[in-house]
Amino acid sequence: MKIETKTLYEQDFYRWIETTVNLLQEGRWTEIERENLIEELISMGKSERNALKSNLRVLLMHLLKYQYEPERRSNSWLYTIFEHRKRIQDSLQDSPSLKRYLEEVFEECYKNARKEASLETGLTKDKFPLNSPFSIDEVLDEDFLPV
Structure with missing residues (x-):
């Protein structure tokens, strides 16, 4: 089941961060919303x-x-x-x-x-x-x- 992180990104940024961190830690690469992650890393x-x-x-x-x-x-x-x-x-x-x-x-x-x-x-x-x-x-x- 793919988590809709893009919608989560737009609705609850902090929760999106937590979810993305968990997906990274679990190695669930295909479920990560890459565009927003890239945007946030550039912003950092x-x-x-x-x-x-x-x-x-x-x-x-x-x-x-x-x-x-x-x-x-x-x-x-x-x-x-x-x-x-x-x-x-x-x-x-x-x-x-x-x-x-x-x-x-x-x-x-x-x-x-x-x-x-x-x-x-x-x-x-x-x-x-x-x-x-x-x-x-x-x-x-x-x-x-x-x-």
């Missing part, structure tokens, strides 16, 4: 990449704020730097292949972080360097803080 990959980019952008923005507004430094900024650095490190530990992706999007994330830092601080965008003053290694280094 995109989510991982988007989370990495988001965390990198927030981290870069706070490193810029930390460097260019020393008089406003706070424990909250330090916590944000620590938290987003840790999230990136966790992502890279779980999925080392994301390191290559981080390298690919680093400059794009910096450009967005530069704009966000400008908006958040009220400083004009030209106050921040056009290219990242931080290397990837510095950004990921838990002990690094700009001067």
Whole structure:
């Protein structure tokens, strides 16, 4: 008896996941609704990449704020730097292949972080360097803080 997982996918996503996992564990390959499974796996990959980019952008923005507004430094900024650095490190530990992706999007994330830092601080965008003053290694280094 074939389980109608496509209908289940549309009606109860979590139940579809449970059912699909059970079918995979039992080796019942022909009963798996492959199209939705493929779509979800692709979506998971995109989510991982988007989370990495988001965390990198927030981290870069706070490193810029930390460097260019020393008089406003706070424990909250330090916590944000620590938290987003840790999230990136966790992502890279779980999925080392994301390191290559981080390298690919680093400059794009910096450009967005530069704009966000400008908006958040009220400083004009030209106050921040056009290219990242931080290397990837510095950004990921838990002990690094700009001067």
